[in-house]
Amino acid sequence: MEEQKKKVILSGIQPTGIFTLGNYLGAVRNWAKMQEDFHSAYMIADLHALTVRQEPADFRKRILSCYALLLACGVDPEKSIAFIQSHVPAHSQLSWVLSCNTQFGELSRMTQFKDKAAQHADNINAGLFTYPSLMAADILLYQADLVPVGVDQKQHLELTRDIANRFNGVYGNTFTIPEAYTAQGAKIMSLADPTKKMSKSDPNPNGCILILDEPGAIVKKFKRAVTDSDMEVCYREGKDGINNLMTIYSAVTGLSMDQITADFAGKGYGDFKAAVGEAVAEHLRPVRERYNDLMNNKDYLVECYRKGAEQAERIARRTLDKVYKKVGLLAK
Numbered sequence: 001m002e003e004q005k006k007k008v009i010l011s012g013i014q015p016t017g018i019f020t021l022g023n024y025l026g027a028v029r030n031w032a033k034m035q036e037d038f039h040s041a042y043m044i045a046d047l048h049a050l051t052v053r054q055e056p057a058d059f060r061k062r063i064l065s066c067y068a069l070l071l072a073c074g075v076d077p078e079k080s081i082a083f084i085q086s087h088v089p090a091h092s093q094l095s096w097v098l099s100c101n102t103q104f105g106e107l108s109r110m111t112q113f114k115d116k117a118a119q120h121a122d123n124i125n126a127g128l129f130t131y132p133s134l135m136a137a138d139i140l141l142y143q144a145d146l147v148p149v150g151v152d153q154k155q156h157l158e159l160t161r162d163i164a165n166r167f168n169g170v171y172g173n174t175f176t177i178p179e180a181y182t183a184q185g186a187k188i189m190s191l192a193d194p195t196k197k198m199s200k201s202d203p204n205p206n207g208c209i210l211i212l213d214e215p216g217a218i219v220k221k222f223k224r225a226v227t228d229s230d231m232e233v234c235y236r237e238g239k240d241g242i243n244n245l246m247t248i249y250s251a252v253t254g255l256s257m258d259q260i261t262a263d264f265a266g267k268g269y270g271d272f273k274a275a276v277g278e279a280v281a282e283h284l285r286p287v288r289e290r291y292n293d294l295m296n297n298k299d300y301l302v303e304c305y306r307k308g309a310e311q312a313e314r315i316a317r318r319t320l321d322k323v324y325k326k327v328g329l330l331a332k
């Protein structure tokens, strides 16, 4: 029987802190599922995080704990390449060449750059501006076919495709043109303001569930979740709070929206919120336990990220060598 060639998938997450329930249900949990069907590489994008000023000692710890979170969420270093971006120098190296093949005008149109520049008016550094060229390098080094990204990264992926197509046109076929893979997790909204995405920087700490939160804290936050003034647990336009809770409940239990509506017919929001809180707390319990085990076994973590870096390096180096040759750099 002819075996179909497995596609290559790559994604990354910045080590900005403990992952939220949104990061988990929207992205990282699905990466773990996808490693069964694809050649997968997942990385901690530490170089990207340097576009914002970091406190060095704290940053170093956070990179390690985010790597542990990646594994705790189910990314299996036996099935995927799980690595840390800065451990593979080819990312920075290709990023330079790609920067020289990316236009100022293109980078200026990136909405994330405009937003971040407005947020950090005191530190609009060049890295913040060229960030998409580094992301393009991350993706193109592995000749990725598919890139699972949220909507906020879609524009960067489009730019990656433009850069790759242009490069291929000028220098001959070099890069696989990647596609966004958005048929993935649910978009999780803030529990305090369900019109906004769940975020660690939510001004209201009850809006955001972190995946290492204690069960009691999780249940409490769900009890306080903002809903609406009618009574029915059903998915309908205008019921942002209930829609969000149903999305979360469905994601952790596997129940359909209709089943949830049927199960909670005649019951109040209080019962529903308690059920969601408990289901989430139970679902995250093994993740928290695995994380604690991993953090108590640093030698194993080091072994994993070193192996990941070696595997990544081998693939990345091949692409970088090809690019250096194509653009006419002299081999040493």
Ligand code: TRP
Pocket (backbone or CB within 6 Å): 010, 011, 012, 013, 014, 045, 048, 134, 135, 138, 139, 147, 148, 149, 153
């Ligand atoms: N920029 C992405 C984010 O902030 C993280 C990231 C870096 C990434 N490199 C990537 C995502 C490559 C997908 C592919 O969410």
